[in-house]
Amino acid sequence: MKIRRSRKIALVSHCILNTNAKIEGTASYPAALQQVVGLLLAHHYGIIQLPCPELRAMGLRRWGQVVEQYANPFFTEAVRSMLVPTLREIQEYVRNGYRVDLLIGIDKSPSCGVNLTCSGD
Template structure:
């Protein structure tokens, strides 16, 4: 079978809600509406690491953007993003397209418009001349249903 060579970068918890802090999970496992949409589009997944999980563990407290906005956390984000950047570069070198990014609305780390992790990702990709053409987000509701036409930043 011929590959379509289109890759969607996805916030970790869209594919694995088990990394979300207690009482804030939006699905039992993966967020089905987002996964089904991406599969129908023919996208392959590049699952991003969860920066909050890798920084503070599973039993971490709920924290705000301001609380995560520290030099130590930003450094951690950049460190765990290095393998992602290398993967993206390898895909691009071999004719693949990074079609965009699917993040989490209102997340202090993974909101595509105001998340610390996403800010660091965008900066690192920009440093390498990699454009994030499209940004989508999972809406901030207790039972989100992802709709690509509505939950689109750019």
């Protein structure tokens, strides 16, 4: 029996699939955000986990930052280089007829917030 692929891909912020990447004391779920993962699977989406720029740049023992602290050419360059493999993967899916039509971020994140980011002086 051959299983037909959905050819649908969702891009998902790292900490939605792995809360362990979040700053200590900020997790509101124990492992992954089950509601998001469950909905994606129920609607037959494949999932690409985006890299966590803050984790990769600052490690696990970081403290809360705001978007203005990351708004510098050094962080921008680091994020661009870490996204290259993911962008190539996305391009390969699109080139082969897949739809990448969902981007799910995490509000309050200074680098992955969609509707709300932490901001301040």
